[in-house]
Amino acid sequence: MGINGLTWLAELKQAWRGLLRRPDYLLVASLTLALGVATTCLVFALLDQALFRPLPFIGADRLVTVGLQTGEPGSAAQTNVGAPGFYAATKRMDQFESVGTIQTAIRNVNIALNDTASVVPGAYADKGFLQTLGLQPVFGRNFSEQEDAVNGPQSALLSYDLWQRSFGADPGILSRSIQVEGKPVPIIGVLPKNFAWPDRFDLLLSLQPDLTSTSTATNQFIVARLKQGVSRDAASAQIDAALRSVMRTQMSSDEAAKSLSKLTFGALPIGKSIFSSRSNNILWMFLAAALCVLAIAAVNLANLMLLRTISRDHDTAIRAALGASPGRLVSPAVAEAVLIGLCGAIIGLAMAWLAVPILGKWIPIEWVRGQPLKIGSGTVIFSLVSGVAAALLGATIAILRSRRKEALAELGSGAKSGLGRGSKVLARALIVVQIAVATILLLGASLFARSLQKLSQVPMGFQSQSIVTFDLSPLRERVRDIDAVAQQTGKIVDLLQNQPEVQMAGASTNLPTGSQLNMYMQFSNGSGASTQYRPVSQNVRAIFGIPLLSGRDFDEKIDRVDSTPVCIISASLSNDLLAGKGLDQVINLMTESGPLPMRVVGIVGDVKQFGPAEPAPPIVYVPLGQVPSGIWTLLRDFRPLSYAVSVHPGTEAQLMQRLPGLIRQASPDQPISSIGTMTAIVASTTQGQRLNLLIVGVFSTLALLLAAVGLYAVMSVAVASRTHEFGVRAALGATPAKLLQAVLRESLAQLALGLVIGLIVALALSRLAERFLYQISAADVTAIMSVTFVLLMAGIVATLIPAWRASKVHPMEALRVE
Numbered sequence: 001m002g003i004n005g006l007t008w009l010a011e012l013k014q015a016w017r018g019l020l021r022r023p024d025y026l027l028v029a030s031l032t033l034a035l036g037v038a039t040t041c042l043v044f045a046l047l048d049q050a051l052f053r054p055l056p057f058i059g060a061d062r063l064v065t066v067g068l069q070t071g072e073p074g075s076a077a078q079t080n081v082g083a084p085g086f087y088a089a090t091k092r093m094d095q096f097e098s099v100g101t102i103q104t105a106i107r108n109v110n111i112a113l114n115d116t117a118s119v120v121p122g123a124y125a126d127k128g129f130l131q132t133l134g135l136q137p138v139f140g141r142n143f144s145e146q147e148d149a150v151n152g153p154q155s156a157l158l159s160y161d162l163w164q165r166s167f168g169a170d171p172g173i174l175s176r177s178i179q180v181e182g183k184p185v186p187i188i189g190v191l192p193k194n195f196a197w198p199d200r201f202d203l204l205l206s207l208q209p210d211l212t213s214t215s216t217a218t219n220q221f222i223v224a225r226l227k228q229g230v231s232r233d234a235a236s237a238q239i240d241a242a243l244r245s246v247m248r249t250q251m252s253s254d255e256a257a258k259s260l261s262k263l264t265f266g267a268l269p270i271g272k273s274i275f276s277s278r279s280n281n282i283l284w285m286f287l288a289a290a291l292c293v294l295a296i297a298a299v300n301l302a303n304l305m306l307l308r309t310i311s312r313d314h315d316t317a318i319r320a321a322l323g324a325s326p327g328r329l330v331s332p333a334v335a336e337a338v339l340i341g342l343c344g345a346i347i348g349l350a351m352a353w354l355a356v357p358i359l360g361k362w363i364p365i366e367w368v369r370g371q372p373l374k375i376g377s378g379t380v381i382f383s384l385v386s387g388v389a390a391a392l393l394g395a396t397i398a399i400l401r402s403r404r405k406e407a408l409a410e411l412g413s414g415a416k417s418g419l420g421r422g423s424k425v426l427a428r429a430l431i432v433v434q435i436a437v438a439t440i441l442l443l444g445a446s447l448f449a450r451s452l453q454k455l456s457q458v459p460m461g462f463q464s465q466s467i468v469t470f471d472l473s474p475l476r477e478r479v480r481d482i483d484a485v486a487q488q489t490g491k492i493v494d495l496l497q498n499q500p501e502v503q504m505a506g507a508s509t510n511l512p513t514g515s516q517l518n519m520y521m522q523f524s525n526g527s528g529a530s531t532q533y534r535p536v537s538q539n540v541r542a543i544f545g546i547p548l549l550s551g552r553d554f555d556e557k558i559d560r561v562d563s564t565p566v567c568i569i570s571a572s573l574s575n576d577l578l579a580g581k582g583l584d585q586v587i588n589l590m591t592e593s594g595p596l597p598m599r600v601v602g603i604v605g606d607v608k609q610f611g612p613a614e615p616a617p618p619i620v621y622v623p624l625g626q627v628p629s630g631i632w633t634l635l636r637d638f639r640p641l642s643y644a645v646s647v648h649p650g651t652e653a654q655l656m657q658r659l660p661g662l663i664r665q666a667s668p669d670q671p672i673s674s675i676g677t678m679t680a681i682v683a684s685t686t687q688g689q690r691l692n693l694l695i696v697g698v699f700s701t702l703a704l705l706l707a708a709v710g711l712y713a714v715m716s717v718a719v720a721s722r723t724h725e726f727g728v729r730a731a732l733g734a735t736p737a738k739l740l741q742a743v744l745r746e747s748l749a750q751l752a753l754g755l756v757i758g759l760i761v762a763l764a765l766s767r768l769a770e771r772f773l774y775q776i777s778a779a780d781v782t783a784i785m786s787v788t789f790v791l792l793m794a795g796i797v798a799t800l801i802p803a804w805r806a807s808k809v810h811p812m813e814a815l816r817v818e
Contacts, residue, residue, distance in 0.1 A: 029304050030343040032709070033390060035702050036297025037348025041383040042359060043290040045352070045375045047283050049368045053376065055271055056194045058134030059225065064232060064267040065274060066090050066099075066222040066239055079273040080266075082222035084213035085249075089242045091211060095235040096224040100128030101209060103220055105638045106199045108473045108673055112179035113166055119473070119673035120162065122203035132225050140174050140189020147188075147206045155206055156185045160193040162202040180205070182477030182669070198275055214249055219638070223270060236266030282692065282772065283367070289444065289699040292437045294390060296706045299430045299437075301340070302394035305333065337395035338388060345387025349380060362691055397430070431707075432754040435795075438707040439758025439787060440765075441700035446783035448693040451773040455686050458612035461605050462512045463545035466649045467678035468656055469511060472663070473640035475670060482632040483561065486625040489537055489641065490556075491666045496643075499662070501651035506539035507624065507643045509635050511678070512546070512607045513685055517635060521620060522588040522595060529577055531618040532609065533589070535627045535635070541568075541604060543646045544678075551583050551602030559623040566623065568602040573618035587620065591628055598622065611685035613774045644678065652677055692772060704790065708798040743803035744796065751795040755788060 057063055067082035082090075087101045102125035109122030127143040136142070137157060147155045156178060158167070167173050177184040180203070191204065226235055243265040353375055360373040472492075474485050489507045496505035509517065510532075519533035538556050541548065549571060559566050567587060574582030582603055588595035598620075606616035627635070647655055656675050663672050683690075729739065763778055776783070 025304070026340065026343065029301055029340045030347055032300045032304065032706065033297050033340060033344030033387060034347035034351060035706060036294035036390065037345050037383050037387045038351035038355065039290040039293045039699055039702060040287075040386055041348055041352035041375065041379055042355060043283070043286045044382050045356070045373065045379040046359075046363065046367070047287060048376055048378050049373060050275070050283060051271075052378070055275070056192075056196050057270075060271065061269075062097075062226040062228075063133065063270040064224050064226060064235065065270055066224050066267050067220075067243070067265065068218055069264040069266060069268065080221070080268050081218040082220040083218045083246075084210060084215040084220065085246045086216070086243050087209055087220060087222050088211045088213055089246050090222055090224060090239070093235075093238055093242065095227060095230050095238055097227050098128055098132040099222065099224045100130070100132040101126055101207065101220045101222050102129050103207065105219065106201050107638065108471055108640045109203055109205070110181050110473055110475055110671055111203070112182075112669065117669050117671040119471075119671045120202040121200060122205055123197075123199075123201040124205050124207040126207045126209050129223065132223050134225075135192060135195065137189030138192050139171065140187075142189070143206045148208060150208050150210050152206070152208055154180070154183070154185050155188045156180060157189045157191055157204040158187060159191050159200075159202045159204075160195065163190045181473075182475040196275075214246060216247055221274065223274075224267070226267075232267050232269070239267055240265045282688075285692075285772070286695055289441055289696050292441050293699050293702050293706070294386065296434045296437050296703050298390040298393055299434045300706050300709065301344075301391060302397040303430055305337065305394045305397070333395045334392070337391040341388030341391030342384070344391065345384045348387060349375070349383050352383070362694060364691075428750055431750050432757065434703075434707040435751055435754025435791065436758035436761065438700070438703040439755050439791065440762045441696065441703045442787045442790060443759065443762045443778070443783060445693065445697040445700040446786045447773055447776055447778060447780060448689060448696055450780055450783050451776045452686060452689045452693055454775050455612045455689060458608065460512070460612060460682065461546065461607035461616060464678035464682045466647050466652065467543060468645045468647055468652050468659070469674070469676055469678055469681065470643050470659055470672045471640040471674040472507075472643060472670065472672045474636070476636070478669075482625065482627050482629055485632065485641075486561070488667055488670075489624060492643070492663060493537060493539070495662060495666045496645055499655065499658075501647045501655045502645055503648065504539045504543050504646040505643065506537040506543050507641045508534060508536040508540050509624075509639050509641060510534050511642045511644065511681060512544055513609060513611065513681055517639065519620070519631070520590040522590055523578060524585050524587075525578070527577065528590075529618065531573060531620050533631070534619055534621050535624045536621050537624050540644060541621075543644045544607075546607060547605040549603045549605060551600070553602060554621075554623050556623070556625070559626065561625045563626075565596060565598040565626050566601045567598040568604055568621040569600055570604060570606050570616065570619040570621075572606045572616050573620065574603050577618060589620075589628075589631075592630055593628075596628060608685075640673070643672075689772075689774070704794055708794045712798040712802065740803045744799055747795055747799035747803070748792070751791060755791055759784065759787075 054060060055063075065080040065082075067080040067086050069080055081104065082101060087099070090096070090099050093099075102123055106121045106123055108119050111118060111120055127145070127148045130136075130142050138160065140157070142157075143155060146152045158173070163169060163173065173187050173190065177186050179185075185205070224235075226232065244263075247263070356373055356375060360368075363373055474488055479485055479488050493505045493507065496502050517533050518530045520528060520530050522528040536554070538554050541553055551568070554566070554568065569578075569582050569587070574580055578585060582600050585600050586597050587600060588597050590596075604621070607619070608614065609617050609619070645655065656677075659675055660672060663670055765778075
């Protein structure tokens with residue numbers, strides 16, 4: 001007898017009513033599934049926003065970036081960087097409808113609103129930037145041709161958030177100006193609310209690019225819109241020829257010209273090169289971890305449904321004997337699975353929605369295209385489908401366990417429900433699978449923890465304790481040249497050093513970690529190299545405890561603007577580039593106006609500028625007051641001054657609260673930003689590892705919890721079904737301790753098998769994980785021992801209660817069990 005739609009509906013209603021009369025089972029099954037759905041929902045929301053969601057640009061499929069390609073070809077980290085000379089050449093190409101540019105660096109911009117000075121992140125772009133992206137301000141206009149011209153009038157567009165936050169969404173904002181770097185700048189528009197860019201900024205200022213420039217300094221993103229019918233490959237061929245020609249004009253040596261053959265120029269899709277390149281492949285690893293948690297939840301659910309199916313064996317046998325079709329026999333389990341799947345998915349979505357604000361604080365903003373992390377419609381659909389699919393998979397496993405040919409035997413036996421031999425094997429096999437998957441996740445978390453431990457033990461080359469830092473971008477209209485900057489810095493340093501909390505203060509264009517400025521240096525032996533160029537005030541080395549290996553430190557009384565230019569170099573530069581004889585040598589800084597000779601007066605220790613996992617770069621330190629004016633113009637465009645203040649331990653918070661007022665005393669109307677501690681900055685150098693550990697650690701904890709709960713459930717049912725056996729064994733003289741050991745031995749056997757399988761799979765996949773680790777292999781003994789110990793403890797705890805019940809079985813009571 002078949003089953004039609006109406007019959008299915010009746011079966012569905014009946015099954016749901018029966019399930020609702022068992023709210024305890026429904027709640028446990030739904031919560032088990034919800035944990036798996038919540039993890040996959042969060043990671044899919046992250047993937048959706050970082051990679052899958054369409055960019056909010058018209059015709060985004062024709063948008064590309066143009067320039068020098070960096071990163072491994074075809075990798076997620078591949079991107080394009082542009083230069084002023086590249087932009088001028090790209091503007092002349094006939095493959096594009098429009099071309100625009102925006103500088104890569106987001107700057108700290110000093111602004112004043114209603115006599116209140118503050119610092120906001122700002123970007124510089126030309127008219128073609130918004131035009132190429134196909135964006136119109138929510139009201140107002142784009143930059144004009146005059147504002148786009150070199151030395152033209154400056155103008156500004158506000159971000160939607162700044163407009164809301166600081167101007168109360170006032171539509172009359174277009175009649176006002178904003179003080180930018182001490183100069184009034186008219187507000188010409190407000191960017192759309194859904195504007196997306198990997199690096200968040202509140203102010204968009206006119207870049208005014210020089211279209212006659214041949215500079216190859218890669219400090220821009222060039223965006224272009226392909227003409228209809230023009231392929232990206234065809235455009236890349238033209239780009240390669242044009243940009244190689246620009247590079248050749250800037251290369252004076254044969255060696256430099258040879259290096260040109262190793263460079264790749266072309267066009268990349270904007271989604272890949274600007275957005276998804278920021279998150280690399282780590283998001284796929286997170287998704288794999290989340291799917292492992294979902295798999296464990298599904299296996300746990302399968303075990304619960306297996307027990308539920310067994311409890312209905314007698315009813316199923318009666319229906320089979322009365323001639324019910326296979327479809328009607330399985331319909332109750334399928335109907336219950338649909339309800340459990342929907343409930344689990346909905347609860348999981350609610351859990352994920354509550355967790356989004358917490359996760360959003362940890363996720364780098366560039367991963368989510370500069371927008372807050374949120375759960376979109378695609379994620380909701382994915383969660384509902386995965387929840388129902390996982391529940392149906394569990395029901396399928398439970399249904400396959402039942403065999404129609406056993407139905408009449410079960411009906412005639414009148415035996416109580418219990419685990420048959422086949423069911424026991426299946427339930428235990430599922431537990432082994434759970435433990436294996438949990439092992440993989442736990443090993444991943446352990447490896448990340450070991451990697452982070454290794455990184456935290458790497459000497460950075462400087463000390464960071466009891467140091468307060470802040471950024472200051474001198475107002476352009478009031479502090480115009482390097483002499484004025486040196487004077488302002490001197491006043492601020494003197495004022496700070498007179499404070500009771502302060503031991504020493506200084507300023508630099510760069511802290512010992514973070515961004516860089518590379519300059520080409522030519523050495524007396526005829527060689528040359530690009531090294532980091534770092535102007536510093538007198539006290540910076542002492543504040544950070546960077547050791548002076550030979551020579552002397554800077555002295556403001558000797559190393560003045562009118563004295564012979566001097567420098568201090570790092571040990572790696574002296575040893576690798578100057579054969580360990582750097583002291584007293586002359587280094588030529590190559591500037592646009594020609595070489596600037598600097599005498600080396602000291603050699604200092606190396607610092608891990610780019611974090612503990614990266615080698616120490618060669619660095620040239622120079623006195624702040626001796627920076628050439630052309631280089632200072634370049635520096636102030638991309639980096640604020642970073643002040644470092646050594647304080648007495650325990651006074652950091654007190655000084656941080658007072659800093660804005662103190663700076664105003666020394667330099668009225670000068671805002672500061674990024675007030676913090678050096679310890680926090682150093683901790684941020686391992687932020688990626690910490691994020692990996694956090695997410696994989698949470699997932700592995702959930703996996704361990706689910707596996708332990710599954711093991712407890714299976715062992716509880718197994719013990720209950722063997723009550724008669726344990727009673728007989730007790731009657732024959734088995735002690736409670738031996739019964740306890742028997743149950744523990746059985747549990748640990750499953751645990752050991754799952755552990756071995758999990759470790760084998762994890763080691764087979766080791767290459768996928770090792771790229772995210774530091775000096776740690778997947779076969780790390782400490783990590784494997786830690787995982788083994790944690791799993792053993794979890795397995796013992798999960799089995800103790802069932803084992804204790806087995807040991808307390810009374811022989812006479814057990815023998816009365818039918």
